[in-house]
Amino acid sequence: MKKLGMTVALLSLSAGAYAQQDPNLKVGLAVDQQLSAVLEVNNQYRFTLGNQGAAFDYIAKRGSFNNPDVPFDWYVGVGGWAEWDDDFGARVPLGLDWQINQNLNVYxxxxxxxxxxxxxELQLGAALGVTYRF
Known part of the structure; x- marks a missing residue:
């Protein structure tokens, strides 16, 4: 448990240092590891810290639908998760992004x-979140 906490702390510090160099920083709330805080850097690295555990996703590919009536973009990534009860694993996020305005995003x-x-064991999880870009 202590190793997991130290890993999350180091990842958070690393993300914070990187975010100071890159103005594309998003922060928000999500329902991922129960109620969670979200930090997204460079539209590619998503860190989630919640009541149940922590997760990290690397967004490998983003795209848009070729229909102007569809307000969503899609993404695919790879990541990992760990719960505070020492459960952990790998995951593949498949998601939709909705850019409400220049700064507000729902995914x-x-x-x-x-x-x-x-x-x-194979499982299926889901997440819903809102982020704000600074």
Whole structure:
């Protein structure tokens, strides 16, 4: 448990140092690891810290639909998650982004998960969040 806490703290500090160099920083709230705080850097790295645990997603590919009537963009990523009860695993977020205005963004995703603690098990998770760009 202490190792997990130290890892999350180091990742948060690293993200904060990187975000000071890059003006594309988003912060917000999500329902991911229960109620969670979200930090997104450079539209590519998403850190989530919540009541149930922590998660990190690397958004590998983004795209848009070729229809002007569809206000959403899509994304695919890879990531990992860990719960405070020592459960952990890998996940693949598949999501939709909705840019409400220049600074406000809403996203939703489903993420197939591979639990790696104790026994290997496939699961399906989901997240819904709102971020604000500074």
């Amino acid at each position: 939703g995703q489903v993420h197939p998960e591979l639990q790696l603690h104790d026994d290997t």
